[in-house]
Every structure is written in C-alpha cells, then in structure tokens.
Amino acid sequence: MEHLRGFVLTRHQQDLPSGIELRYWIKSEQDVSLVTIGEQETVFFIHDSLVDKAQQSLVGIKGWRLEKVQLTDLEQQGVHGIYCRSLALQRDVIARLTLSAIPMMEEDIRPVDRFLMERFIFGGVEVSQSPSSEGALQSNPKPRFKPCDSPVQLKILSIDIETTMQADRIHSIGLYGSALSLVMMRGEGVDTQTLRFYPDERTLLQACIRQVALYDPDIFIGWNVIGFDFRVLTERANALKIPLLFGRDHQPLRVVQSERGKWYVRLEGRLVIDGIDTLKGATYQFESYSLEYVSQQLFKRGKLIHQPNDRGAEIQRLYREDKPALARYNLEDCKLVWDIFEETRLLEYLIERTRLTGLSLDKVGGSAAAFDFQYLPRLHRIGYVAPEYASGARGMDAPGGYVMDSQPGLYHHVLVLDFKSLYPSIIRTFKVDPAGLAEGFKAEAGEQDLIPGFNGAIFSKTKSILPTIIEELWAARDQAKKNKNKPLSQAIKIIMNAFYGVLGSTVCRFFDQRLAGSITLRGHQILQQTRDEIERYFGYRVIYGDTDSVFVLLGEDCSNADADSKGQALAEYLNLWWSDQIQQRFSTENYLELEYETHFTRFLMPRMRNSEKGSKKRYAGLQQLADGATELVFKGLENVRSDWTRLARDIQKRLYEAIFRDQPYHDFLKQLVVDLRLGLLDDQLVYRRRLRQPLDAYIRMKPPHVQAALKAQQYWQKKHLKNPYQPGHHVSYIMTVNGPEPVEHICSPIDYEHYVEKQLQPVVDAILCFKGESLDALIATQRDFFS
Template sequence: MIQHLQQGQGFLLNATSYDRQGRAHIQLYLASEQGPLRLEISDQQPLFFVLSSELPAALQALTTPPARYQDLPLKTFQQQAVSALYFTTIEQHQQAAKRLQQSGFSCFEHDIKLHERFLTERFCYGSLSYQGRLKPHSHFPCLQQVKIKACQYAPSLSVLSLDIECSEQGQLYSIGLATKDYQRVLMIGQEQPASTPISWVENEYALLKKLEQEFAKLDPDIIIGWNVINFDFRLLAKRAALHGIKLLLGREQSQLRWRERSDNPQNGFVSLPGRVVVDGIDALKSATYQFDSFSLEHVAQQLLQRGKLVDEVGDRMAEITHNFQHDKPQLAAYNLEDCQLVLDIFQHTQILDYLCLRSQLTGLMLDRSGGSVAAFTNVYLPKLHRAGYIAPNLSRDFIADSPGGYVMSSKPGLYHNVLVLDFKSLYPSIIRTFKVDPLGLVEGLAEPEQAIEGFRGGKFSRDKHFLPGIIEQLWQQRDQAKANHDKARSQAIKILMNSFYGVLGSTGCRFHDPRLASSITMRGHQLMQQTAEWIRQQGHEVIYGDTDSTFVWLNQQLSADQAQQIGQQLAAGINQYWREKLATEMQLESHLEIEFETHFSRFLMPTIRGSETGSKKRYAGLDAHNKLIIKGLETVRSDWTELAKHFQTGLLERVFSDQDPRAFVLETIAKLLEGEYDSQLVYRKRLRRNLADYVKNVPPQVKAARLADQQNQALGKALQYQNKGSIDYLITLNGPEPLAYQHSHIDYQHYLDKQLRPIADAILPFVGLDFEQISSAQLGLF
C-alpha cells in the first residue's frame, strides 16, 4: 500500500547515524507541529576526499573498494583537485580513512559525521521542514524516504525537571519530578500523610520501574537538572545495571545509556533517544554566566533569592539520610524543591530559549556544551563547498601564535572626569571591515595585487569571502533582537559573533591559521594605538587602553553634562576619522564604531602591588549615577574575604568623596582585633585538583580541606573534599583551619597584613597617606 506524503516543520532533538543491514542510516528525532516524530534517511553515503592525483594509488591501497568514487569540481586551499570516495557503511568509511592515513594519504573531511553533513549541507540548523512517507506498522510516528530543507520554526518544548536523593553509598531514596503544571516525588517506603504529592514504592527496583512509567506518561522533550548527567543519570544507570534493568526512559521505550569520557571517567554522556538532557550548570556556563560557585544553593540564592529546604547546609547528606529514616514527607519536600529551583532558574534566565536560538544559528544540539569550533564549521563548511573548496585538515605545522588583545600601560593616579570609549564588538567589526576570512585568505594570496593587506603575511580578497557576510547578517539580527528586547536572541548572537576570533585562533579548528587570528588582534592593536594618538591630538590625555576600551582624562573642571558632551563629540570624531582614513588609504568601508560608554566623575588607576608601575585590568570609579564601579580589584574577586571587600569599598567611597579616611582605617583595625569582623574573615577557595594530587605545593585551602576530611572520617561522616570542590576556611594561629572545624584562635595579624594592608597601600598614597603610619598608633593599644 502506497503511503501518502506527509510534511510539516519541526525542531531537532537528536541526530545520529549508524549501520544497519549493510548500509548507513540517519535517524532524526523532532519535536514537531504534530508532536514527537522520527525521520529515517537511508539514501546517504558517508564520504571523504582525496587528492585526484593520488586517487589511483589510494584505490590500490584499500583492501575493500569504495561503493563509488568520482572527480568533483572542488579543490583544496592549495588549489589541488580532489575526488570523493563514497562508502556503503560508516564502518567501511572509517576503516578506509584509517588505512589510507596510515599509508600516508591525506583524507579530507573524513571526521565529519554522516548526519552532520546531511543537515549542514541543507543549511538545516535546529529547525527544519520535512517531507516523507509514514512508515507502515510503526507504533511511533516515523517517516521514511525523507527530504528536508531549512525553515524557521519556533518549537514548544515540554520540559521535565529531575532530581534524585540517595545514600552516601548511592542507594536511591527518592526521585523528584516537576514540570510547569505537574509535581511528584517517587519515594521508597510505606504510605504516610504528606502535603507533597508522593508515589510510594516498595523498593529500589520498583522505584526505577515507576520512573519508567512516569516518563512514558509525561513524555518530555527535555529533561533538566543540576549536574543531572554526571550525577543523577549516571547513578540511575548504575543502579539499573545492578538490578539487571534496561531502564527504558527514551522514546519508543528505548534504553537510557550513560558512557564515560575516556579522559575523565567521572564525567560522561547520556543518551535518551527522542529526548534531550540539559544540565543547568553546563547550560549557564555556555551562556557565559559566572558565579563564585555553581552549586544549586549558591546559584538559586543569587538568581532567585531562595535556596534549598534544608537546615544543616554544611551536612546535607546527614539530614537527607535522617529524613529518609524518620521524616520522609520532609525529604519529599526537599527533593521537589530542588526540582522546582532548577525549573525556576531555567525560567528566570531563559536559558532554553538561548540554547534553541544557538541551535538555530549554528546547528549545535541543545545538550552540547562548548562547541565553538563545531558551530563555526557547521556554518562555514557548506558555504565553502559551494565556492568550490573543501576544508583543510587540522594542521600541526603552525607554531606562531597570534598576540592577545591590546593592553596599554596605565598611568596610575586619582583623577577627576575620566571618559571611557568602547569599540562596539571590535573583533567582529574588524572581520567585517578588513574582510578577514579563511577563503578570503586563500583567494587573497592567489591574487595579492588587489588584496587587503593583513598581518604576518596575510592578504585578503576584497570580494571572495563568507565570514564578513555572516557577521553582518548576525549583526543585523542582534540589532533587531535588541530593538525587540529579546535578550536570549541578543545574547546568543553576541556569544557566537565573539567566538569567531577564538575559533580562528584555536589550533583545534581546521581553519586555524596564525595569519587569520593575527590579522584580527594586531589590527586591534593598530586601531587602539592610532585612536589614542588622535585623542591626544585633540588635547586630551589617554591614561589606559584595554582590548577595545580607551580611558581619557579630560584634566579640567567640568559638569557631568559637559563631560558627557565631550564624550559624544570624541566618539563621533573617532568614527569619522576611521571612515575617512580607511576609504582614502585602503578603499574600504569602515564598520568600526566607537561609543561613549561611561563618564567617571572620580577615577582611580592603582599601581601594581609593590611597584610604581600602573596596573592593568584593575581600576575603580564613580559613574554618572554616583555608583561605585570596580574592575579587577579585590572587591570583585572571589578569593578575597568579605572584610577585604568591605574595607576597599569603604576606602574608595571616602577617597572619592574627599573625606579623610583615617578614622575609617582605625575603626576597621580596632574592630578586626576585637573580633567584631570574625564572620567576615572566611576564605572560600576552589580545589582545582583532587586532594591527593597536591604533593609539592600545598596551598592553605588544601591544608584546610585535609584537616576537614580527617575530622569527617573521625566522626564517621562522608569525605567531602577528595575530588575537587570548594572549602571555607580561616587562618588561625595554628595555620589554615576549616570553618566547620575551627579550634584555634584567629590570626588577626595575618588579616591585617594580607587583607587590609595591600588594599590600603593601593589607595592611600594617592591622597598622601600611609597605612603603616595610621595603623601603628592603633596597634600600640593592643
């Protein structure tokens, strides 16, 4: 019976390719207009390219010939003709590439997966329209003989938040599940009254089977959680294996699979066909969120101003186990609140909107963390093919690194009326203006007479390039997103645009070439230096420059309105200068745009500690709204104490308002020595390695962590610090001690010398004062 064609639009959840019955297959799961859907494609063959001049020898070197091969109107960046070798199965494709490489042949684009090539060559990123025939006798909607093409489709995705509670040994207690309109905890134990909706089960085996039933009923597209892959799903897979269960949590009753990373067994990948697992920590990091700690408690407090439902925050495991044994309704409430916190964080940050937009811009899957190189390749490669080129392989030949962003030596001092002028998206605008592009480099070197001069020998074609156009299109989309107050889209585009320089500068990218990255960063140096010189010619002094920001001291008495007017005039003048200069000297249209960003009525540029040289990336100022802005100083660094932050802020406020700070300094010292600031003396630092890996250099946080776990072991508690983490500790007369197990008296002299003195020495000399002289009289009283 001939099935009628069905068509529609959908959003890609999973894409895989595999061999079955002697041929390669592609499988795509979509969230579609009609609900979840699977697409099967079986008419695609994996391929790679070899040099046409080497084709006869390559064919002879293969023990199993390709399904077919043919010359193509494509060439390498070295202008060499290539031929494509097609294979029936993925395994044959991989074995052939391996054999040829071992024999000294170059195999181009052999590492591009079949499903990735199928999608990107059709410019299908995230959303796609489909057409195919319904697979007969299938219980799940499935289309075969599928054709796809690009489209714009806004998905409506169902989201389930999951969180498990367990013993220290990993035995499951309960599993919390929450959606926007559903909440339930699956709990081992006898039924008892509870305000939280609970499904009671007899044992762990029944708990896992109940979880399968809930997944089948709720049928989520997305599962979210906190460290949900490397903790929750890893433990679920482990407990299921212990019971001999194939945990069927994917669509079509497919099995949950968790596999370890080869380089880090503690971390891994989870596979749930037809569903996507998104970890909250990875998702926020991909959107450039930064926190002192990415614990759920800390992030929830920062974003939602609430946290976990637990009394003993320092010993949650003990309370969880106690509640499982004595107060299961309370454990259920705690479990469910963790689910709800994650849901609310996702809602508050619009992080799923961001991930969907990132997918639609680049083809990256929702659960992909990082992936800047893959995103660039997805966007760039199909355009490159249509220009008649194939991509190069990763190269080990390039040694020269490109320099980083421009940082000018600062002029330390305490200033009135400092302006900050920022180049808007400097690196993307350099790419647009000077046509920095992989294909443009190839074509520019081939025809150097008409090319745009880059750096380190780079030359770029004026009309044969893709990246400047990609940037321009993204720029326009971002401007529209800003106009529509669409923060998620604006952020996604900004991150993507700014990643392009990093990609081109990364040796992990197949398009890496030092001439590309250097033609961006070194052009940035040139722009910043010449901009500073132009400002000086207008009679103003440049006291600092950093990547894309220029700090200008007006050196005259001005009102805020007058200072801002000068800032606007300077920005307009600089933009006009570059438009005229580039048009005249290089026949280029300038896309550079500098903006007047901030007027600081008072501004401090400190010296490097223990030196008279001006610091870099460290300053403080009072902006037009009388708000204290601090960059790079101790107040904004997580490894300094609350006392340091309190002291620095207080000093700056007094100095900027022309108050005498001596009374404040003396009061702070007195209160420190009298113990009034004890709660502000806690250091919180990360353990970047496992505890046992610290052998020669043992910093204070490691000593404190070892003491803490020695005490934990003595008390029969779980060891907390063996595998990285963060620890709170104090410096005592007996050295560093963990906050939870502090026994010795606090070493106040340490905090005076290492926290107060360095801050004071960076500020007080600018108002003619000396911390040593101020403090000596006070210290004589103790």
C-alpha cells in the same frame, strides 16, 4: 505529499545492512515524530597526490570507494572524496590512513550533522514525503528536508534524586514540570498528591520510568544532572537489571564518561540539559555554581537544608525520621532548577543558538562546531573543502588583545570609549576569512581586489564567506535588540566573538596565525592610532586601553554635563576619522564603530604591587549613569575576586566609595582593625578556593586551601564519612596561628595579623598611596594595645 514542520530535537545515526540510517526526532506543534533516512554514506577528503598511497593502505578493506570531486583545498590542491557505507567501516578506514600518515579533511563531520548543514537547516525544518501504507513518515521513499522557521514549545521536566551517602541506593526521585509536582520515595508512608511511596528501589525505578513515559517530556533539566542524577539512576537500574527506558525509542538510557572525565547521556528523542554547563555557556558568572549559591543570588532563596557540610547527614536523618520533610527538600531542589531556567531564559537562549548555528540544544561549548555548521556548506559551494586540522601557518606573531601600559593615579572625570564588537567589525572591514585568504593568493587576483592583512596575509575583497556571515549575524542582533529579545542578542554576541577564537586555536580546523594575527594585530593598530588621534586632535590624555576600549582623562575642571557632550563629540569625530582612513588606505567600507560608553566621575588606576608601574585589567571607578545616579564599578580588583575574603571585599567597596565621594574614612578604618583584632569580624574571614585536581596529586606544592582540605579529609574519615572535597569543589578555610584550617573543624586561634597584612593592607594601600597615606601609619598607635 505529507508535510511535517517542526524543530529538530535530537539527531542520531546507526549502521544498518543497507547503509547508514540517519534518525531525526522532530518536534512539531502537535507531536514528536521520528523521521529516518536510510542508505546513506560517509564522506571525507584526501589530496589527489595521495590517492595511490591511500589505496595501498586500504588493501583488504571492502565497502569504500574513491571518487574525484570538483573541489580543492585552500592551497588550490585537488582532492578526492572517500565514501563509506557504514560508520564502522569509516572508523577502520580512518585508522588505516592515520597509520599511513595520510592527511584527511572533514573526516570528523558526522553524517547526521552534514545532512542538515549542507541543506542550511539550523533547527527549523520542513519534511516532505509521500505517505507510506501505514501513513507514517518512514525511510522509503526518502523524505525531502528543507529549512523553515517553525515555532517550538518544548515540554520540560526538572529531575533530582536523593541517595545514601555512598549513592549506592536511591531514597527518592523528584519530578517537577508545568503540570507535574511529584516525589517518588522508597519506603513506607502515606501517599499524598505530591508524594508516593514504593516498597523497594526496583518498584521505585519502574514507577519513575512509567511516570516519564506518561508525562512525555522533550527535555530533562537538573543540576549536575548527568554526572550525578542520571549516572546514579543508570547504575542502580543496571544493578537491578531494569532497562531504564527514558528515551522515545524505548531503548535503555546509557551514560558514558569521556577520557577527560565528562559525562554524557545517550538518549533518543529527549534531551538532558545541565543547568551549570548552560549558565557558563551563556556567560553567566557566579562565584560558585552550586544550586544553593546561584538560587540565593537570583532569588534570595535556596535549599531547605542550609549547611552544605551537614547536608548529606541531614538527608539520611530525614529519610529515617521525617520522609515528608525529605520529599519537600527533594521537590524544592527541582523547583529551584526550574526557576533558574525560567529567570535566566536559558532554554530560549539555547533555542536561539540552535537557530543560528545548527548546534544541538544540549551541546556544551561548541564554538568550533558552530563555525563549521555555518561555514562549511558555503565553503563547498565556492569550490573548497576545509583544511586538515591545525594545518595553517604558525610560528608567527599573533598575540591576544592589545593592553596599553596604564598611567596609575586617582583621577577626576575619565571617559571610556569602546569599539562595538571590535573583532567581528575587523573581520567585516578588512575581509579576514580563510576562503578570502585563499582567493587573495590566486594569481588572477587584481590589486584593486585585495586588502593586506598581517603576517603576510592578503585577502580578497569580493570573494569571502566570514564577513558575510558576520554581516547577517550583526543585522540579526540589531533586530533582536530592537525587539528586546535578550536571549537571541546574547546568543549572537557569543557566536560572533567566538569566531576569532576558532581562527586562532590549534584545536580548530581553520587555525592559521595569518588569520588570527590579521585580527588581533589590526586591533592593536586600531587602538594605538585611536589613542594617538585623541591626544593629537583633542589634547586629552589616554591613560589606559584594553582590547577594544580607551580611557580618556578629562580632569578636575570638567563638569558631568560637559563630560557627556565631550564623550559624544569624541565618538562622532573618531568614527568619521576612521571611515576616512579606511577609505583612503583600503578603498573599502568601514564597519568600525566607536561608542561613548561610560563616564567615571572618579577613577582609580592602581599600581602593580611592589612597583611604580600601572596595573593592567584592574581599575575601579564611580560611574555616572544616565538617570543621574552613580554606581561603583570594580574590574579585576579584590572586590570581584572570589578567592579574597568578604572582609577585604567589603572594606574595599566601603573605602573606595568614601574616597570617590570625598567622605571621611580614617576613623572607620581604625575601628575596623580594632574590631578585627577583638574577634568581632570572624564571619568575614573565610577564604574560598577551588580544588583543581585530586588531593593526592598535590605533592610538592600544597597551597593553603589544599592544606585545609587535607585536614578536613582526616576530620571526615574519623566520622566514617566521605570527604566532600573533590576536584572542582571549593574549600572554605580560615587562617589560624597553626596555618589554614577548614571551616568545619577550626581547632586553633585565628591569626588576625595575617588578615591585617594579607587582606586589609593590599586593598587599602592600593588607593591610600595616591593620597600619601597608608594603613600601617593609621593604625600604628594601636599596636601596643594589642601586642
């Protein structure tokens, strides 16, 4: 027997005359190997009661078969499997059944994924097979797959292209890896170690294909790399009739666009991973995801051409006049992407996510798919198939996280107590689970084995799947924290928190408001009872609560040292109290864990604008850190919102810190308004808003950023240049006396009073109102001077 141990890099499926072929490219320590498995079938399920109707619907189609299986749906109804010997046939069968309104279950699971998930292969794999005459791993006899832990070292290549303004010709292609630093450029020049010239675009693309094959990367990385770089490379290769052989199967690369406008790459044996999508998936948050902004935030270094609105024209000038400078710019973009992946450990995060969920490394989002990969094989093993999509109970009360009415004010010494992973711990404690719900309604289930949920749900204590998955992930995360493996810890956190969304989303197969409500409504109950017990037993006032946290007011008489000890005492008491409550009421183990998280020495809970009521999900505080230092924290306020100006954000930070630290602030507020009206702060007055749709789609309502973008469109058209403002792009503009104007074409005087009224007053008065003051009163004496 030959044995191959490695990591599943890419997976593919195709129709052959003998059946479906599954194709797995596996990265081992030595090489990348293709393992194929032939003569496969697809399978999905229909109810026994619909077999006759299905057979009538499929008259005239050959190559499928129906077979009774020893499984039921979650309502205890028997099912048949429908097996098809080709992917094309399955599509035809599904189309016929859909027209006949016959519900199907698991019809969307790809055979290439089902093969792995049913064997619990989540990345690492061991393949065993008798050697063929050529000594290679082939499809006959069929190889045997089993899961294993296999280390993986992936070879990465960062790619970036520079083009004409219309992207109808490629100027240069930059490639950067651990052992490669090269720009290939169209045109004439002197070759160097990092720059090579080619006479035309055809020879440039051919050289790129050869270089990729020579370097042999496992993964391409880039910034908008599929939607721009690979799309343009494919378009130009097609125009020149050059097969873009970037895959390990020596077949042309394909770039396709979904109905929603998302671009995807079809490539065997290599992956293409976009930095923007991956950062978002790993929950990194930036005001802008432009390469310039992200790299500046991480490294205080950015692109070699700094003005975004002039960048395209400058690239064209460099190509005409200074090709080596363009090459340096091109290569630096490649390096920036490489450095971002290194700094944020994105590939480590993706690898760990794959090991936990079975998702392909390049999968964007995929919380429902991750749930399926872990849940379905376990579900099948206890005798069930998954339900048809979104067929669960609906029309019930299944709200989101609980948010208490806040008590607005400017406070001393506020503690935050936080339930650790509240929703996953509710799932574990109260056995919230699709299979557990099915088992709970079985006639033979005894009272002692049941836990009541919400919306009429009843769960089995002993026959469930999801609580076990959560338990395994929880233990893995604790170990990851112990080992200081941040990517793994982050991957597990994202996966666990996504499970509630899977149960509560109508686009997921396990949607059921009995499940979602048994999580969120239980969370409401837990937060309310926690508040009531704090106020009853300790006498402290809870001034706010949000989803999994309560904010406890200690007051002015408390010291920093006392606050910490009281926070620990609160957490210890409440954890014991909750364990007693759950044991008494449900006779089950408690996994709820309340942690003393934060001590704010000063804290602001603002009012809603134009109201005396307290706001929600908005606060600020001076946090006391363990080392004795303090840190200003903003939640939901202007300081952390990118659609407010730097003027508003900076003054909020400065003013709140002064008030929290009992420092003077009247004089600097007055001087700030003077400086603003004198034009000394113009660089802080820029608004940035994202376009959600094309400009011509804004018909009835044209918000300020759209008005500015329309003016910019006219400006660029007069220059015979492409308008840079497309859906998803940010518009930067200034408010002038003639309305919003784009920063690249300011024609009118700035409306300074707009900034006083719309930017300064809201952020200043939100805290001054609790001191009986207002910005308007402070600056009243200045009006005559500036009028």
